[in-house]
Amino acid sequence: MDWKGRRQSTNIEDRRGGAKKAGGIGIGSIIIALIVWKVFGISPETTLGVTQQITQNTQSTPTNETASQAESRQFVATVLADTEDVWTPIFRQLGGTYQPPTLVMFTGRVQSACGSATSASGPFYCPADQKVYLDTQFFADMRRQMGITGEQAGSTQLTQTGQAGDFAQAYVIAHEVGHHVQTLLGISNQVRQAQAKTNQTNANQLSVRQELQADCFAGLWAHHNHKRTQFLQAGDIEEALDAAEKIGDDYLQHKAHGHTVPDSFTHGTSEQRKRWFYRGFESGDIQQCDTFGVRNI
Numbered sequence: 001m002d003w004k005g006r007r008q009s010t011n012i013e014d015r016r017g018g019a020k021k022a023g024g025i026g027i028g029s030i031i032i033a034l035i036v037w038k039v040f041g042i043s044p045e046t047t048l049g050v051t052q053q054i055t056q057n058t059q060s061t062p063t064n065e066t067a068s069q070a071e072s073r074q075f076v077a078t079v080l081a082d083t084e085d086v087w088t089p090i091f092r093q094l095g096g097t098y099q100p101p102t103l104v105m106f107t108g109r110v111q112s113a114c115g116s117a118t119s120a121s122g123p124f125y126c127p128a129d130q131k132v133y134l135d136t137q138f139f140a141d142m143r144r145q146m147g148i149t150g151e152q153a154g155s156t157q158l159t160q161t162g163q164a165g166d167f168a169q170a171y172v173i174a175h176e177v178g179h180h181v182q183t184l185l186g187i188s189n190q191v192r193q194a195q196a197k198t199n200q201t202n203a204n205q206l207s208v209r210q211e212l213q214a215d216c217f218a219g220l221w222a223h224h225n226h227k228r229t230q231f232l233q234a235g236d237i238e239e240a241l242d243a244a245e246k247i248g249d250d251y252l253q254h255k256a257h258g259h260t261v262p263d264s265f266t267h268g269t270s271e272q273r274k275r276w277f278y279r280g281f282e283s284g285d286i287q288q289c290d291t292f293g294v295r296n297i
């Protein structure tokens with residue numbers, strides 16, 4: 001996958017470990033704290049506690065990141081910008097406005113409006129704050145799981161500018177942004193309302209349809225982004241489909257328990273995930289991603 005040299009999104013919140021030190025207390029927050037103290041008689045420490053948190057949350061470029069951390073941030077920011085540049089015209093065509101999500105990069109543990117999460121939960125989207133949460137360590141784990149190690153990377157068929165695993169990572173981001181699109185379109189809300197009125201099995205099936213639609217949206221994004229930037233390289237789609245296979249519910253359950261329980265699937269089988277990604281990719285047509293309208297998914 002070719003990604004260097006394109007626009008990078010500024011809608012990134014860097015909460016990775018080590019990034020905190022770069023912030024500190026800005027002069028702005030000290031002035032605000034002093035004003036608050038003078039006017040309201042609240043001690044600066046109390047006020048600073050609050051403003052400092054705000055400063056940390058909105059800061060986006062840590063100064064003390066390593067070269068590989070910087071590369072990882074630039075990659076994520078480029079893919080996020082690519083999703084903005086693809087979804088903006090699609091929303092315009094639908095008669096709406098695309099409001100891009102914020103992407104939070106984190107390591108270890110993170111606090112979201114949907115609760116706290118650890119690296120173990122994998123990347124996720126929180127509709128309550130409209131943010132995509134991405135643990136960069138997950139990408140490293142995914143590479144390992146996919147069997148792409150540094151050694152093997154050199155012997156794959158990918159062209160020189162592409163790094164093994166890049167597109168699979170972009171696919172994961174595009175899938176999470178797909179959930180944001182579902183939120184903006186009101187689909188997620190409808191799913192939640194329908195789920196509240198039905199039993200667990202049906203609720204899970206609705207989740208599967210929602211997940212497969214996010215996969216289809218990821219494929220749709222790849223289609224349009226390639227038209228704009230020619231970013232795909234030999235083997236990229238296979239790489240994404242392989243990633244889709246490896247993170248399918250049946251594969252993960254099988255690996256974890258040695259057997260599968262179809263009723264508890266919430267992401268769809270590997271075959272379904274591949275098929276819906278490809279459907280979006282091949283057609284580039286959002287109408288083709290109506291996973292709720294088809295009888296058999």
Ligand SMILES: [Zn+2]
Pocket residue numbers: 175176179211214
């Ligand atoms: Zn998902």
